[in-house]
Each structure stands twice: as C-alpha cells, then as structure tokens.
Amino acid sequence: MNIYETLLNPKALPVPKSHCRAHYEGSIDKTGGNADWDWNLYQDENGEWVLFEHLGPGCIYNFVQHRYPSCEEPVFSFYFDGEKTPRFTIRHSQFGEKYPFVEPLSSRYIGPYDNGRGPIRVVRSFVPMPYKKSCRITSSICLKGCDRAKGEGGWGHVIYHAFESGSGYETFTPGENPLTEKLITLWKQAGSPIHTLNAQKSSCRHGLTLQPGGQATLLAHDGAGTIAGIRFITERYDPKHLQSLTLKAYWDSHVKPDVEASFGCLFSNELGYHSVNYLLSGMNTDGSYYNYYPMPYSENCRIILENKGDLPVTFPFCEILWTMEWNDYYKENGFYYFRSSSYYNRHHTEGADSIIAQVSGSGHIVGSVITAFGKTPQSRADCEGDVRIHIDGLRTPQIESDGSESYSCYGWGFETPQEYNPASGYDGHEHKNWSMHRSLPGDWYPFSSEFRFGIESGGCNDIYMEHSGMVFYYGSDAVSQEKIGEIRFGDFACDCDYACPDDLALVKMTSFFEGDDDHIPVTLYGRRSSAWRCFTLEVPSNAASLVLRRVSDQTNGRQMADVFVDDVKIEEYPWYAPDFNPHKKWLEDEFVIPGKYLSQKNLSRKQRITVRIEPKPCDGRDSSPITWNDFGYEFFARYE
Numbered sequence: 046m047n048i049y050e051t052l053l054n055p056k057a058l059p060v061p062k063s064h065c066r067a068h069y070e071g072s073i074d075k076t077g078g079n080a081d082w083d084w085n086l087y088q089d090e091n092g093e094w095v096l097f098e099h100l101g102p103g104c105i106y107n108f109v110q111h112r113y114p115s116c117e118e119p120v121f122s123f124y125f126d127g128e129k130t131p132r133f134t135i136r137h138s139q140f141g142e143k144y145p146f147v148e149p150l151s152s153r154y155i156g157p158y159d160n161g162r163g164p165i166r167v168v169r170s171f172v173p174m175p176y177k178k179s180c181r182i183t184s185s186i187c188l189k190g191c192d193r194a195k196g197e198g199g200w201g202h203v204i205y206h207a208f209e210s211g212s213g214y215e216t217f218t219p220g221e222n223p224l225t226e227k228l229i230t231l232w233k234q235a236g237s238p239i240h241t242l243n244a245q246k247s248s249c250r251h252g253l254t255l256q257p258g259g260q261a262t263l264l265a266h267d268g269a270g271t272i273a274g275i276r277f278i279t280e281r282y283d284p285k286h287l288q289s290l291t292l293k294a295y296w297d298s299h300v301k302p303d304v305e306a307s308f309g310c311l312f313s314n315e316l317g318y319h320s321v322n323y324l325l326s327g328m329n330t331d332g333s334y335y336n337y338y339p340m341p342y343s344e345n346c347r348i349i350l351e352n353k354g355d356l357p358v359t360f361p362f363c364e365i366l367w368t369m370e371w372n373d374y375y376k377e378n379g380f381y382y383f384r385s386s387s388y389y390n391r392h393h394t395e396g397a398d399s400i401i402a403q404v405s406g407s408g409h410i411v412g413s414v415i416t417a418f419g420k421t422p423q424s425r426a427d428c429e430g431d432v433r434i435h436i437d438g439l440r441t442p443q444i445e446s447d448g449s450e451s452y453s454c455y456g457w458g459f460e461t462p463q464e465y466n467p468a469s470g471y472d473g474h475e476h477k478n479w480s481m482h483r484s485l486p487g488d489w490y491p492f493s494s495e496f497r498f499g500i501e502s503g504g505c506n507d508i509y510m511e512h513s514g515m516v517f518y519y520g521s522d523a524v525s526q527e528k529i530g531e532i533r534f535g536d537f538a539c540d541c542d543y544a545c546p547d548d549l550a551l552v553k554m555t556s557f558f559e560g561d562d563d564h565i566p567v568t569l570y571g572r573r574s575s576a577w578r579c580f581t582l583e584v585p586s587n588a589a590s591l592v593l594r595r596v597s598d599q600t601n602g603r604q605m606a607d608v609f610v611d612d613v614k615i616e617e618y619p620w621y622a623p624d625f626n627p628h629k630k631w632l633e634d635e636f637v638i639p640g641k642y643l644s645q646k647n648l649s650r651k652q653r654i655t656v657r658i659e660p661k662p663c664d665g666r667d668s669s670p671i672t673w674n675d676f677g678y679e680f681f682a683r684y685e
Contacts (some may be wrong), residue, residue: 108203272348532580
C-alpha cells in the first residue's frame with residue numbers, strides 16, 4: 046500500500062486495518078512514577094543514543110520531543126532498512142522549517158517559563174515515514190534528566206505501525222514528493238470540507254428550534270450510503286450546549302445507537318473556552334460545529350439531534366452531507382461502522398487510571414476527547430498523567446504517553462492557553478480545567494478483540510483529578526481473534542518432532558507489569574536459555590495469521606530471536622524487543638506469523654505447524670550475550 050495515498054483519501058478510514066499493529070516507544074518512567082524524562086534504548090557503536098528501533102516493515106506517524114532551547118541541541122538521525130549512513134538528519138530547531146518537516150505536518154512550539162527553569166521547545170511531526178525492512182532513530186546526545194542547568198531533558202515518543210509485509214510501498218526519502226505536497230495541502234484545509242465528491246447530497250434544516258427534551262430526525266435514509274459531513278450553527282454560542290446537545294446515529298437498523306455523543310465530544314472540545322479547528326472535527330465559539338469523519342452504512346441510517354438541556358436551542362443551520370458514490374468502494378474493500386464509546390461521565394478513580402473507554406469487538410481507534418478537572422473549582426487540573434491503552438488484552442500497554450501533555454503533542458506547551466494543529470490540541474489553562482483531543486487520520490490503533498483506554502490522575506495516580514471523555518473508533522461487535530492454545534511453564538511439554546534441549550531449567554520470578562496494575566505482584570515460572578524452543582500449533586482453517594504472545598523478563602533489553610515455521614525462517618522480521626525495564630520487569634509482547642507461512646505449496650491451508658524460536662544476540666556477534674527468555678506463551682488465530 047502507498048502510505049500517502051491512504052492518508053490522502055479520508056474515505057479509506059473505515060476500511061479494516063488487519064495487517065498492522067500500533068506501538069509506542071518513548072520516555073516512560075521505568076519505576077512507574079512521573080520521571081518521564083529519560084529516553085534511550087542503548088548507545089550504538091558510533092556513540093549515538095538509540096531512541097527507537099524497529100526491525101521489520103512499518104511506518105512512523107508521530108514523533109515528539111521537547112527540550113530546553115538553552116541546552117545543547119540534539120541532532121536526530123534516521124536510519125532505514127539497515128543503512129549504515131543516516132538517510133537524513135534534523136536538528137531540534139529545524140522542525141517546522143526543514144522539508145518535509147514543515148507546517149502543518151510538522152512544527153515546533155516554544156512553551157512558557159516553568160518554575161524558573163526557562164522556556165521549553167516542543168517539536169512534533171506527523172510526517173509519515175514508511176520503511177520496508179527497519180528503522181532506527183538516534184540522538185547525538187543522551188536525552189536524560191530534567192535539569193536545564195545541566196543541559197538535560199529527554200521527554201519524547203514515537204508512535205508507529207508494524208506491518209506484516211513490506212511489499213507495495215517505498216521507504217521514506219526526505220526529498221520533494223508530490224504526495225507529500227498533496228498531504229500538506231489537505232492538512233491546510235482543516236476547518237473546511239475535505240471530501241471530494243461528485244454527487245454530494247444534503248439534508249438541510251433551517252430555523253430548527255429544539256425545546257428541552259426535544260428531538261429532531263435530521264436524516265433517515267434507506268439504502269447504502271456514507272455520511273460525509275455533519276455541520277451545525279446555533280443561534281448563539283453557549284458552552285453549555287457542548288454537554289446538553291447530543292447527536293445519535295443508528296446504522297443498518299441497529300437497536301442501540303452506534304454514535305451517541307455530546308457536541309463537546311463529537312466536535313472535539315468539551316470545555317469550549319476557545320475555538321479548535323482540526324482536520325476531521327472542530328468547533329468555533331461563534332456557535333458553528335463540524336465533523337467530517339466518513340460514516341458508511343449498507344442498508345439504512347437514522348440521525349437524531351436531541352436537546353437534553355433546560356433551555357430551548359435554535360439552529361439557523363443544520364446539515365448532514367451524505368453520498369452514495371462510495372458504495373462500490375466499500376462493497377469491494379469492506380468497512381467498519383463509525384462508533385463512539387459510552388460517555389465517561391466526570392469521575393475520579395482513587396489510585397487508579399480513569400478508564401475512558403473499554404470496548405469489545407474488532408476495529409481501529411481514530412480519535413479521543415479527554416477532559417480533566419481539579420478537586421475544587423479553584424484547583425488546577427494537572428497536565429501530567431500518562432495515557433495508557435491496552436489492546437486485545439495485552440498486559441503491557443501498546444500505546445502510552447509521558448503525560449497528558451505529550452499525548453496531545455505539545456509537551457509543556459500544554460501549560461499555555463489553547464493550542465491545536467490538524468491532528469491534536471487542547472483547550473484550557475487559564476480556566477484551571479483542560480480538554481484535549483487526538484485524532485488519528487493515519488496512525489489508527491487496530492484491535493482484534495478489545496481495547497482499554499485509560500489515563501492517570503497526575504504523574505502516578507497521586508493527585509485528585511476528575512476526568513470525562515469519549516473514544517471514537519471504526520468497529521464491529523464481532524471478534525476477529527481467538528485464543529487457540531497456551532504454554533505455562535511448570536508443566537511444559539513439547540510434542541513436536543524435535544528433541545528439546547535439557548538446559549531449559551525452570552526459574553521463578555516475582556515482579557510487575559507496566560501500566561495501571563503496576564502495583565500488583567505477579568509470580569511466574571520461566572526459562573532463561575540460548576537454546577531454541579519449539580512447539581506445534583493447530584491452524585484453524587480460516588485463520589489469516591497466527592499470533593504468538595509471550596511474557597518475558599525485560600530487565601535486560603534487546604531480546605531477539607528468529608522464528609521458523611516448519612523449518613522455514615520468517616523473513617519479514619525477527620522477534621525483537623528493544624526496550625528494557627529493571628523495575629517493572631514483566632513484558633508481554635507479540636509476534637505475528639503472516640498468512641503465507643500457513644499455506645502449503647499448493648496453497649492449501651496447513652492443519653498443523655511446528656514453530657521454532659532460535660534466540661540470537663542483538664548485535665550480530667556470536668560472542669555477545671543472549672538475553673532472550675520466556676515465562677509463558679499464548680497463541681491466537683486472527684481472521685479477516
């Protein structure tokens with residue numbers, strides 16, 4: 046696939062994203078506290094500090110790093126596909142100026158003085174950077190600590206997709222690219238209709254007045270179609286409308302609404318102190334609102350506007366834009382329904398994450414709105430608090446953030462009044478509370494069985510805060526992944542044709558997983574050995590791929606192993622975990638066996654496969670230590 050063409054065609058958002066996984070790498074405090082300022086994996090042979098390393102095809106979608114401008118400036122080097130020379134370098138101060146890292150895809154922001162420590166410069170990029178084989182990002186200096194006087198500061202992250210195959214697209218190059226220019230042009234349209242339609246239809250109402258408790262059906266259509274835009278203008282702007290006005294959407298005669306969202310959530314700002322204009326949604330304090338997420342349906346739709354407030358509201362203009370010209374596209378490629386999670390009512394969870402959404406089924410997350418309140422009207426809502434997202438039941442979060450401020454890609458710029466770009470932003474500060482939005486036009490988070498979307502109160506759930514919010518996703522109630530087996534060490538038995546080595550002695554360890562449950566000790570038995578492991582798996586007849594899920598001790602980072610299926614090495618990628626944590630030692634990660642390894646030469650599906658895992662040193666030298674270990678496996682089949 047062409048990454049840019051997917052981004053340039055918003056109608057592709059509802060199409061299933063079954064061949065990629067979303068991941069995070071960044072400066073999370075290893076102890077579980079709030080010291081999120083150290084960011085490095087290891088120092089390489091050139092003396093550069095490796096911030097990110099992924100072996101296999103993928104695409105980087107979001108890069109954020111903030112640092113004191115008065116300190117030594119880092120130079121970031123990007124290495125692709127195993128190249129020894131960086132394909133490009135960029136200084137911290139060049140974001141927003143050096144092509145293609147230019148507005149609005151990339152920028153930098155100078156935040157305010159903070160407790161005498163000086164202004165902070167936050168750089169961010171949404172420039173998609175695909176690669177066919179691998180990517181490594183380094184810093185010329187060690188990003189560590191938070192002391193301006195010592196030239197420190199390392200907050201930052203990379204959010205990326207890992208693909209099952211590198212075919213169909215080219216590795217990123219920093220030179221001029223007409224697709225990049227088109228993407229820049231598209232993002233400059235934030236706040237305006239973005240869909241190119243030849244046969245656009247409109248259901249429009251003028252002068253509509255809704256009494257308290259009143260409802261109005263804005264569109265009822267029988268047949269297949271797609272909602273391409275939702276726009277409103279209220280007669281006067283009142284921030285209370287953001288909670289009192291609700292839109293409900295029912296697709297294909299569903300009994301429960303697929304979307305039931307307040308204006309504050311649907312239009313990406315629950316507080317409404319200032320206007321925000323994102324690419325796919327937004328609201329202005331003149332009383333106008335828009336949402337351009339495509340919302341396809343195959344049989345019928347019904348969209349209802351409701352006034353839950355205690356005063357009448359008049360709408361000079363209400364419009365639902367819709368089309369049938371994308372019907373063939375969705376019939377050929379499939380689609381998920383646009384949905385909202387249940388609204389998370391303003392609430393404080395003592396000592397634990399606020400779980401903004403917990404959803405079962407399959408699909409991909411495309412947006413979120415999170416609002417925070419202090420303990421009293423005079424209390425200021427803290428801008429710390431990691432966002433932590435668990436996908437498909439994995440105990441290690443796949444998506445995190447070093448604080449709320451970094452999830453919205455502004456770092457300590459979050460401390461100032463309202464800021465936004467086409468994909469992220471927030472509103473608040475001088476009003477004590479804040480509301481942030483993150484849309485995912487390219488870096489969606491796929492899930493096959495469930496997701497849990499949470500956020501801390503303060504740096505480590507140590508501050509009284511109340512949260513509210515909602516997550517938007519394309520999804521189906523059907524689960525596209527099922528568990529087909531497991532190995533729990535202690536009763537290990539291998540029924541393959543290989544003779545397993547004798548040196549896989551069991552060891553016992555008690556530690557913690559990262560994330561919300563990092564205070565709960567977990568005891569497991571496992572094995573530390575450089576010897577290979579093997580096991581057999583039954584293959585469901587309709588499985589598109591298989592997933593191996595492992596628990597390991599990540600005290601020492603950079604675990605690597607080659608994986609073989611019936612003696613054929615999986616060539617797309619090794620099993621590689623580059624990060625480490627000597628405090629919260631348990632890691633649960635996954636390896637995907639692509640579908641082509643499940644087929645015979647005559648293309649018939651195998652009924653059983655033998656999987657062999659061969660640990661190896663990460664630097665390619667046989668004399669180097671092998672850190673691979675395993676404390677249990679689970680096996681899953683994924684379906685299209």
